[in-house]
Amino acid sequence: MKLPPFEYACPTTLPEAVQLLAAGDGEAKALAGGQSLVPMLAFRLAQPKLLVDLRKLADLRGIRISEKGVALGAMVRWREIEDDGRLDSAHPLLKAAVAHVAHYQIRNRGTVGGSMAHADPAAEMPGIAITCDAEIAVVGTAGARVIQAADFFQGPLTTALTPDEIIVEIRLPRWPTGRRWGFEEFARRRGDFALGAAAVFYDPDADGKATNAHVGAIGVADRPLRLDAVEEVMNGQRIDDATIAKAEAAASASVDPQSDIHASGAYRRALIGTLVERALQRAAA
Amino acid sequence: MSVRFEVNGKPVAVTVEPRTTLADCLRHQLRLTGTHLGCEHGVCGACTVLVDGAAVRSCLMLAVQAEGTKVVTVEGLSEDADLTPLQKSFRKHHALQCGFCTPGMITTAHALLSEEPDCDAARVREVLSGNLCRCTGYISIIEAVLDARAAYRPKVRATDRP
Numbered sequence: 021m022k023l024p025p026f027e028y029a030c031p032t033t034l035p036e037a038v039q040l041l042a043a044g045d046g047e048a049k050a051l052a053g054g055q056s057l058v059p060m061l062a063f064r065l066a067q068p069k070l071l072v073d074l075r076k077l078a079d080l081r082g083i084r085i086s087e088k089g090v091a092l093g094a095m096v097r098w099r100e101i102e103d104d105g106r107l108d109s110a111h112p113l114l115k116a117a118v119a120h121v122a123h124y125q126i127r128n129r130g131t132v133g134g135s136m137a138h139a140d141p142a143a144e145m146p147g148i149a150i151t152c153d154a155e156i157a158v159v160g161t162a163g164a165r166v167i168q169a170a171d172f173f174q175g176p177l178t179t180a181l182t183p184d185e186i187i188v189e190i191r192l193p194r195w196p197t198g199r200r201w202g203f204e205e206f207a208r209r210r211g212d213f214a215l216g217a218a219a220v221f222y223d224p225d226a227d228g229k230a231t232n233a234h235v236g237a238i239g240v241a242d243r244p245l246r247l248d249a250v251e252e253v254m255n256g257q258r259i260d261d262a263t264i265a266k267a268e269a270a271a272s273a274s275v276d277p278q279s280d281i282h283a284s285g286a287y288r289r290a291l292i293g294t295l296v297e298r299a300l301q302r303a304a305a
Numbered sequence: 306m307s308v309r310f311e312v313n314g315k316p317v318a319v320t321v322e323p324r325t326t327l328a329d330c331l332r333h334q335l336r337l338t339g340t341h342l343g344c345e346h347g348v349c350g351a352c353t354v355l356v357d358g359a360a361v362r363s364c365l366m367l368a369v370q371a372e373g374t375k376v377v378t379v380e381g382l383s384e385d386a387d388l389t390p391l392q393k394s395f396r397k398h399h400a401l402q403c404g405f406c407t408p409g410m411i412t413t414a415h416a417l418l419s420e421e422p423d424c425d426a427a428r429v430r431e432v433l434s435g436n437l438c439r440c441t442g443y444i445s446i447i448e449a450v451l452d453a454r455a456a457y458r459p460k461v462r463a464t465d466r467p
Contacts, residue, residue, distance in 0.1 A: 021345060028306065028323030028369055051367075055347065058326075058365045062346040071323065073370065099359070123435025124413060125350060128359040129366065210434050 023061040030073040034080075034159060034186065040072045042161045042184035050074055050186055052095055052134035055126045080133065080188060085110045089194040094133025094187040102127065111195045113152070113221055116203040117144040123211035133187040136172070139179045142213040142239035144205070145190075146173055150244040151219040151236030152192045160185035173243040199223050200230075200259070202299030206291060208282075214239045215283050218271070218295035220303055222254055230254045235267075240277040240292050249274040250296060259304040264297055271296035310371045312337065313381025321368045328352045330368035331378060339379040339408050343437065350436030353409040354378050360416035379408035382415055390456030391415055391449075400449035402440035409436050414450045422457035 031037040041048045048070040051057060060066040074080055080095040083104055090111045092101075101107060101118045108115060121144050122130055135145040136156060149156070149169040156167045161184045172180050181187070205217035216239040222230035233254035235247040249270040257263045272293035279285045309318045312335060319334050326345075331337045331354070340363060343349035347365040354363045355377040383389045388396065391414060401407045410433065417424060417432045424432075429450045430443075438446060 022329070023324040023326065025322065025324050028367070030369070030372075051370075054367070054370070055365055058367075059346040061324075062364075071367075075370065123350070124417070124432040125353050125360045125362045125435055126347065126365075128356075129361050210431055 021062050021064065023058070024064055024067045026061075026068055027070045028073065029070060030076055032076045034077055034188070037072050037074060037077060037186055038160055038184055040070065041186065044068070044070045044072075044183070046183045048072055048183070050137070052137070053097060053129040053131040054134070055122065055130035056134060056138040056140065074133075074186065080186075083107070087194065088191070090114065090192045092132045092190045092192070094131060094136075094189060096132050098122065098127040098130050098132075101132075109195075109197075111192055113195070113201045113203055113219060114148055114192060116201075117148045117205075117217075117219060120144055120203075120205045120207070120211075120214065120217070126211075132190055136187055136190060137179060137181060139173050139175075139177050139243065140213070141176050141241060141243050142215075142217075143244075144214070144217065144238065147217060147219055147236050147238035147244040148192070149190060150246055151221070151234050153234070154193075155191040156187055157189040157191065158185045158187050164188070170246070176242045196223060200303040202302035204295040204299040204302070206295060216240055216277075216288055216291045216295055218292060218299045220250075220296065220299045222259070222303065228258055229256055230259055230263075231256070235271070235296065237271070237275060237292050237296075240275040240288050245275065247271055247274050247296070254300075259300055264300045264304070267300055268293040268297040306369055308369050308372050310373060311375045313377055319368065323367060323369055325368045326364050327354070327356075327366040327368045327371050327376070328363035330371075331363060331376070337378050337380050341405055341408050343405065343409075348437070349406070349409070350413060351406050351409040353412045353436065355412060355416055358416070358419070360413050377412075379411055382411065389415075391418065391453040394449040394453040395446070398445045398449035398452060400441060400446040406436060406438045406440075410438065410446055414453070418450065418454060418457040422454050424454070426451060 049068040051071045051073045081093045084091040098121045154169040201221035203219050205214045207214050219236040222233040233251040235250040238244045250267045253266045253270045272289045277285045277288035307320050331340050341351040343351035345364050347362050352363040
């Protein structure tokens with residue numbers, strides 16, 4: 021369908037953008053790449069009175085890599101992550117996950133901040149944020165604050181952002197050398213939303229046993245999940261066939277996915293076990 | 306709102322409602338009806354155009370967001386009345402039947418080959434997975450794109466030869 025009518029503003033500073041959103045009184049939406057919001061408008065699932073375009077805000081751009089980790093400006097597009105060779109070592113898990121995000125044309129426009137704010141339960145970026153304990157830096161009329169990924173996603177398409185807040189940056193903690201990782205996704209067609217995906221990493225100790233296990237899952241609940249039970253199975257163990265089998269069972273047991281037109285709940289429960297298994301095999305290889 | 310950008314090498318100035326997509330602006334105001342609209346929500350890829358060289362879905366971009374950019378539509382790929390090598394390759398390989406998806410296929414493949422003239426079949430398939438075709442079964446499209454790669458590789462000039 022054609023988009024519903026709205027007004028449009030294209031501020032040049034972040035404070036101006038925040039003021040415009042605040043003045044919208046809950047009826048204004050920030051527009052980043054538009055690859056989720058514009059379809060929402062086309063379906064009339066969203067009918068904001070005002071769109072505040074963030075494209076001129078230089079503060080939201082750029083990928084910064086430092087001792088502290090990787091900071092992604094909210095307006096960083098998928099394509100920029102794909103093209104940034106530094107991320108192959110600075111955050112290989114991010115790079116692997118982003119390779120699954122959407123189709124070619126969408127990747128040239130879609131942004132990390134937009135994906136986080138949209139909070140689709142099957143989207144890769146929110147899953148990586150949850151898996152990696154990301155921090156989401158936001159700014160609003162009450163000032164700047166940092167939201168932990170675990171507190172950010174509150175349900176399908178629902179986040180902790182207030183209507184006047186804009187995501188500035190997504191911060192992923194430093195990725196140490198020697199970390200083992202895997203990312204496995206299943207979709208009927210490359211680039212489509214995942215039926216499920218698993219992101220895993222751990223830091224092997226001197227004996228080769230897993231420490232600091234992190235396991236995330238997308239597409240199996242109303243928001244991206246951390247699978248604590250799988251992490252417990254892994255920590256202190258070698259990631260061998262026996263541990264991987266236990267991890268697979270724990271993954272399936274710890275989710276309760278809904279059935280929808282794409283797959284039944286039972287299918288998704290089995291799928292997430294298999295994806296965790298494959299991701300761990302890849303991590304341990 | 307008034308917006309200025311460049312389309313197929315020529316500057317344009319249009320007055321649009323904020324809700325007007327780039328696709329509708331191109332078709333209705335600029336009468337460039339080569340850009341087709343299938344789904345109007347970013348699934349089918351038929352409306353793909355190039356914005357500053359990158360393939361984008363023009364149904365998911367507002368015309369007001371195109372301010373200051375260089376837009377190329379399927380009409381702008383050929384510099385004269387002749388077909389481009391990629392378009393010729395589509396004809397040679399029967400890579401279209403009804404033709405509705407073809408402008409999006411051509412613009413997308415043109416962007417891909419411009420950046421990756423040595424891409425393999427798997428990469429072509431991955432990139433074109435965002436463009437739906439209900440006639441061909443895709444095989445002939447993949448073959449046409451692969452066959453057009455040579456035209457996008459830098460040519461060895463006569464003066465470079467030893």
